[in-house]
Amino acid sequence: QKEVEQNSGPLSVPEGAIASLNCTYSDRGSQSFFWYRQYSGKSPELIMSIYSNGDKEDGRFTAQLNKASQYVSLLIRDSQPSDSATYLCAVISRGNQFYFGTGTSLTVIP
Amino acid sequence: GAGVSQSPSNKVTEKGKDVELRCDPISGHTALYWYRQSLGQGLEFLIYFQGNSAPDKSGLPSDRFSAERTGGSVSTLTIQRTQQEDSAVYLCASSFQGTKGDTQYFGPGTRLTVL
Numbered sequence: 551q552k553e554v555e556q557n558s559g560p561l562s563v564p565e566g567a568i569a570s571l572n573c574t575y576s577d578r579g580s581q582s583f584f585w586y587r588q589y590s591g592k593s594p595e596l597i598m599s600i601y602s603n604g605d606k607e608d609g610r611f612t613a614q615l616n617k618a619s620q621y622v623s624l625l626i627r628d629s630q631p632s633d634s635a636t637y638l639c640a641v642i643s644r645g646n647q648f649y650f651g652t653g654t655s656l657t658v659i660p
Numbered sequence: 661g662a663g664v665s666q667s668p669s670n671k672v673t674e675k676g677k678d679v680e681l682r683c684d685p686i687s688g689h690t691a692l693y694w695y696r697q698s699l700g701q702g703l704e705f706l707i708y709f710q711g712n713s714a715p716d717k718s719g720l721p722s723d724r725f726s727a728e729r730t731g732g733s734v735s736t737l738t739i740q741r742t743q744q745e746d747s748a749v750y751l752c753a754s755s756f757q758g759t760k761g762d763t764q765y766f767g768p769g770t771r772l773t774v775l
Contacts, residue, residue: 652702
């Protein structure tokens with residue numbers, strides 16, 4: 551079982567819709583969770599971090615964490631074509647090790 | 661500089677040659693990570709340096725791979741006797757402390773092509 555799992559996609563949504571990206575992790579002791587965005591040919595850049603159960607909102611982005619279900623998600627409201635990228639979920643395990651998922655490819659269709 | 665820098669940005673080499681990839685972390689960051697990303701794949705962890713502690717080498721795929729971090733700053737990833745399957749983008753990241761909740765900042769990567 552992989553430490554972090556994501557649906558590879560591709561996920562396509564129309565402009566203005568909500569994009570929902572999901573991630574599960576295996577280490578129940580994990581405490582820190584991150585979403586990175588990676589444009590084609592570019593390096594990952596941090597979008598959101600979340601450490602507590604519940605929702606965390608930042609502009610059009612909302613991260614949701616459910617530690618009981620070992621599940622973290624990212625919602626993108628009012629999706630824009632510029633949001634088209636691969637979204638990587640990352641988790642810091644109880645051993646302070648960073649694990650990345652393989653990423654979900656998102657395409658926002660104008 | 662303001663961010664993580666890596667050099668070279670692109671490296672083309674012949675199978676069997678050795679290569680060295682360099683990473684300059686953000687000033688003051690004590691933690692440094694190396695990852696490999698093959699085309700269309702996620703990030704594969706290679707090695708992690710934290711301050712003066714022994715590095716976590718658990719991700720290195722073979723003994724042809726090694727890395728050093730001199731003076732707690734610049735790091736060099738060395739791949740000996742390169743193989744075609746080593747072709748990938750090698751990403752370096754640094755973080756302030758490398759502890760829980762610590763954000764990693766990525767460099768632009770080195771694209772390695774082994775012919």
